[in-house]
Amino acid sequence: MRRKLTLKQIAKEMDVSISTVSKALRDSPDIGLDTREKIQAFAKLYNYKPNNIALSLKNRKTKNIGVIIPEIVHHFFTTVVSGVEKVANKRGYNVIVCLSNESFDREVINMEMLASGSIDGFIMSLSKETQQKKDFHHLREAINQGMPLVMFDRVAEEIYCDKVVIDDAQGTYRAVNHLIDTGCKRIALITTTDYVSVGKLRTEGYLNALRDAGMEIDENLIVKIEDTRECDEQIEELFESQTFDAVFGVNEIYAVTAMREAQIRGFKIPEDISVIGFTDGILSKNSFPRMSTINQHGTQMGAIAADMLINKLESVDEDEYYRTEVVKSTLTERESTKKKS
């Protein structure tokens, strides 16, 4: 059973041309699916090893893209998935979504499962736990296997691959500046713990904006939230213990929760307290008053990530260069901030 086989022998055995065998083993659509599958099965049966394994791997197209997101209930990630879908479908690819649920183990399990033949390449955003552990071996393995990877939003500097990020620090700077420009004097920040890369960058943007305006930084006005499900209490505590005339929230849940808390206490928005959030999602659009936000352009980020990945998948050359695409966030002024006078 274990005789070593050549392309020529397969061709003879199957009564087809060598070119047909070669194309079939590269899964070329020139060859009918039935013939292709038979030739592939025959080659597998006799342990036929093509000279260029990499080439054969590269040509084993599933036309599926795997997307791994930290959670599905966070509106931003769902908009990114929508953007990926739009471009991928247009270019003939299916999209498979898996969740890490902010867990390192689940991220690893999902990547291994998808990498074992279900997809051609990955688009992903890291789980909180992965960012905390700084263990990226699973990403390196996928890349070493020849599986292209595009990271978005929560990315790892240590990993060489294409990336799509938003200008987190500059976006926040822009938002805080808008609050300063419209007369706010004491601006509270509701942010995440520092190991979440985007939370850290947005905190930096806040600090820089205050410094550049010559305003005092009051640590009592900075709330760092570990678990979003418990943000209500920490925000209530902020209102209870401090006075301020503006709030910047690094995501829309924090911002909308602050807005609620202000309204419960009888503050008028924006007259008494101005509020801006990051991520222009479903909550910002539907709040009352409608919330001014930094638009994170999730759909656009997803579309760019999909184009980057598919371009890499379909490029003829082995491209060794990686790009980081920085999407420029924009300020959407609605009703929760004062107008510039």
Next chain:
Amino acid sequence: MRRKLTLKQIAKEMDVSISTVSKALRDSPDIGLDTREKIQAFAKLYNYKPNNIALSLKNRKTKNIGVIIPEIVHHFFTTVVSGVEKVANKRGYNVIVCLSNESFDREVINMEMLASGSIDGFIMSLSKETQQKKDFHHLREAINQGMPLVMFDRVAEEIYCDKVVIDDAQGTYRAVNHLIDTGCKRIALITTTDYVSVGKLRTEGYLNALRDAGMEIDENLIVKIEDTRECDEQIEELFESQTFDAVFGVNEIYAVTAMREAQIRGFKIPEDISVIGFTDGILSKNSFPRMSTINQHGTQMGAIAADMLINKLESVDEDEYYRTEVVKSTLTERESTKKKS
């Protein structure tokens, strides 16, 4: 090449026992992976068809579950996915999510892609277009292949499979009754077009509640929305042309949009206009005032669906009975409705 093959012939050709061939074709771990793959490849090459395809398929375990949802930006579907994840992960399964984007074609493409070896079974909710077309051939094909299917929320009566639904009509009846009990006299309904199964059932619940209370049904107070993205205009139009003291929305976007429109026009909630939505999601919890809703228990629905599917996957007998699990919705009273006196 196309001679008809028996187990015995395969065994002879491969120089192994018939039992080894049989086990290999059922993917039994008793047989070494290499031998198993060769026997399977050989069988495929010669178009070997086992007598019991279902059995052989049933034993090819991927430990992956495929979930197909109509859209990812709708909060309810994401809570169902969370529920599926929770149970599936606990029971040792991975979850793969695909979106139909409310399109029939994408639903078919995704099902075919997943059914061809990526997963052991499906959990799905129909796209709007599939409900409109009433073409369910792709579901029948998957079931005929021996691929268990659990439908949730938007289900097809015509398909025999396990189902998880909410008591849509009764839940709505309960909500409208609550509005009547708290003194509301003219109750508007914001619903979907009738071909969306759940929208139709909720509309029925509304009509029954009014009838049972001996209240007049005014067609002018019923708004049917085709495309959620255009609900703003239709709801504005309702407020412009009609007077009423309560609104029931069949999903939380419609309800929260009605609440906004009321507030813009200076109505107090709930004093002037009471509002209840269906689906207790992120918008209901974060609106101001917080919205009273019928809780659709998406996480629980997902958990039940996952348990039903995995039980079927792991059952030894061919179970020919299908169950429909009806989850009982509950009324969550918050601040957008009056208290019973």
